Amino acid sequence: MSDQAILRITREIKQIQQSADLSIAVDYDECDIRSVRAIILGPPETPYQFGLFEFSIKFGKDYPARPPIVSAKTTNGGSCRFSPNLYSGGKVCLSILGTWTGESGEQWSSAQGLESVLISIQSLMSSNPYENEPGYEDAKSDSDTEYMVQYKAKIRHETIRIAVLQPLEVTLGLLPNGTTKSSSEKLSEDDDIDDEILAYDTPFNDLRKRRFLWYYQSYAQLIDAESENSHTQPKRSFQRMPFESSGNTMDGHFDYPELKRRLAHVKDKIIEETEAWRAEGLQAKDDELGIAVNLQRQVEQIVENLKHHKNFSIDLNLVDGNPFLWDLTYFGRPTTPLEGGIIKMRIHLSPRFPHEQPRVFVKTQLSHIRVSQDGVLCYFPKRAEEMRHHIEAMVAVLEEDDPPYDPRSTVNPQASKLFWGSPEDRKKYRRTLRRDIEKSVEDAFD
Template sequence: MKLDAPANDSFDDEITAIGDEFVDEEVEGPVDEQFAPALDASWDSSGSDYETFNTNGGFSGDVAEGPAVPEFLPLSDDAWGSSDADVQTWGPLVEEHPNCPDTAAGSEIDDKSSGRAWNYWDPVGYEDELASPHCVSRVLRDLLDLTKDPLTGVYIATVEHDITRFHVLMVGPSGTPYEGGFFHFLVQCPPEYPMQPPRVRLMNTDDETVSFNPNFYDSGRVCLDMLGTSNTPGWSPAYSISSVLVSIQSLLTDKPYFNDPYWSSDDRPQDCEAYSLVVEHETIRVAVCDAIEACLNGSSLCPPHLREVMLNLFMLYYDKYEKAVESKLELTGTDMRDPLFFQTYERGDYQYQTLLLRLRKLKGEVEALIKARGEDEQ
C-alpha cells in the first residue's frame, strides 16, 4: 500500500505524538495548563458535531509535551511541533490509508449502505465513518492520560481531521527477538467507543506474508480478548487506549512461542528457540530494513514524525542489529522452519548475509541524510 497524496501539514500545532526516548534517562514534560480546559469543554459539547469540535475545541494551540526522542537528524520545523526545544514528540498529520480490506473467510461483515464488505476488526476501510461526540471526548481524555503517563517505546500520531484514528509506532523491547523493530499499527476508535473496542491493524507484514507472533496474523489482525478478535471477547468500557497498547506491547516477549495457548513454558524448548530465530530474522528484515528503506524512499505509510523517530532510533540500535546478524551468519541458506505450524516458513531460508549488507547500506544512507541536512541548515 502506498499513499497517493503528500502529507498534510495544516495542523502542525496539534498534539499528534506521544512517546519516549530510547536512552536510559527518561524525560517527561509537563502538560500545558491550557490543554485541560479544552478537554473539559469537549465533554460539554455533546450537541456539537465533530467538525465544529475539531475546529474550535480540539488540540489546536494547546501543547502537551511527552518524553523526548534523542535527535540525531537535524529535523525541519515542519516535522516537529516547535523549534524552541531540542526535541519534541508531536508532528504533522497525514491523510487516511487507502482501502485494502482483508478478505479472509469468516472475518467480514457487510456494510449494506455502501455495498462493501469490511473486516470488523480492521480500521482500514472505515475512513468515512463519522465519529460520535462521546467517542471524540473519550479519545481526547485517553490521549491526555498518555501524555501524563507515556508508555516506553510507544509513539502516536493522529490522522488529520479525525482524532479517533491514529498511527502507533511500537519499538520492540530489548532482550526479545523484537528488539529495535518498528511495528506500525493503525488504530481507530469506532463511534460506539468506549462501549466497543478500538479496531487495530498491524500495517507492516510484508504484503500480508509475515506473522511476527502467534497473536499477530499476517493479515495484520491482532488477536486479543479485549479487542474482540479472539474466541473469548473481553472488552470493557473501563479499558482505554493505553490499556490496549499495553496489552499489545505485552505480546512482544522474549519467548513469543509460548504466546500460543496450546503450549506451556515446559513444552518443546527447541521449538521455542527455533520460533524466536524466525521472529528475530523477520523483525530485522521487515520491521527494520524494510521500514527504514520505506522512510528513505518516501513510501512509508507512517506519518512524517514517526518516520523521523524510526531514522533516529535506527542509528541508536544499529550496533545491536549488526551484532545479532553477524552472530548467525552461519545459518544463511538454511531452512527457516516455523515450529508453530510444523512446516518450512514461507520465506524459505535465512538470509543473514543479505541482511548484513542491507543494514550497512542503510546506515550509510541515513548518515548521508544527516550530513546533507546539516549542510542545508548552515
C-alpha cells in the same frame, strides 16, 4: 460518535504523546482523530528486541463501550505472521479487543483505553512467543523445545529485516544494492510491500531514523551473533511451526550477511541525510524562511539565558552562522560523572524542525551509556519543539550518576554491560569514563 468520546480519544492520544515511555508512540489523522497510527517498540531481551512494529487503530462510534479495531501493519505486505497472535493479514488476536475469547475478566471494559490496548499488544512480544499459541503453553517435549528455538530464530531475523530495515529503505528510497528505487520496485525477492505502506506518509519516519541510530550497534551485534549459529546459515529455510497454516505463516530463509550489508547501507544514508541539512539550512536562511528565523532567535535566547544565570558549564555557537548547525561544548561540573571534562557536541537541525528532531553527535570520545560507539547521543527533551529543552536534556543525561536500568535508553552495549555488571565491572566503567574525561582536556588544548 459523541463529543465526549472524541474528547476522551483526544485525551488518551495526548497522554501517550506526552509520556516518557519509550515503548509506544502514536499519531492520528488530522481529518479524523478516530483514525490512529501507533508504533510499538519490541521489548528488550526478546526476539522482537528494538523492532518498530506499526499498527492502525480505528475507533468506532460506540467507543468506549466497545474496543477499537486494531490491525498490524508490519507484515511484509500481508505475508508475515510475527506471532501466534499477530496474523499476516493484520489481525491482532487478543481478548481485550474481542478477537479472542480469553479467560474470564480479560475482556474489554470502558475503563480501558488506547494505552492499555498498546501495552497488551506489546505483551504478546514475549521472550518465548511460541508459548502464546493456545495449547502450546505446556509444551515440554524435545520437538517442542526445538520448535521454540527455531521460532525465536526466525523472528529475530525478520524483526531486523521487516520491522527495522524495510520501512527505512522505503522512506530513504533505497534498494539493497545501493541504488534508488521507484515506489513500484521491490526491496528484494523476500520483500513484498503493499501499496498502502508505500503510499502512506507515516508520521514515524523520523522516529525510526533516530531509533535506528540509537540501536545500530545492538542490531549489528545481534546479526554477528546469529551469523555464527549453525541454525541460521545463509539460505537456510525457516522451519514452519505446527500452528502456522497456509497463508498465515512466517516463511523465508536466513541471510544475515545480506542484513549486515543493508544495515550499514541504511546507516550511511541517514548520516548523509543528516549532513545534507547543513546546506538546506543555509538555503533556508538565505531565503529568510520562518524556521531559520525561529531557530536563530532560539539560540540567541538560550545564550542570553546562560549568561543571565551565569551558567558557565555550556558554550553554544552556530557553525558558520548557520542556525541549523550548532556546536555545544559542555564543561563537566563538580560532583558529576564528567567533572572537569570538556565535551564537544554537534547538533544537526532539520529545516523541517520540529517535525524532524535534532540529531546530536558527541565529537569527544566518551565511553558513556547514553552515547553510542558512533557518538550518537540518546536524550529525551520535555518539549520537543523548544531547543532549550533539548539542551537541558542533553546535559541531564550526561550528568546522570545512577540512572535506572533501561536497555531502551542505553545505546552503548559495551559500556552498558560494564555499568550494570558486577561491582568490579562498574568500577571499570567509571575508570574508562574518567580516562576519556582526562583525554578530553588534553585534546582541547592540543
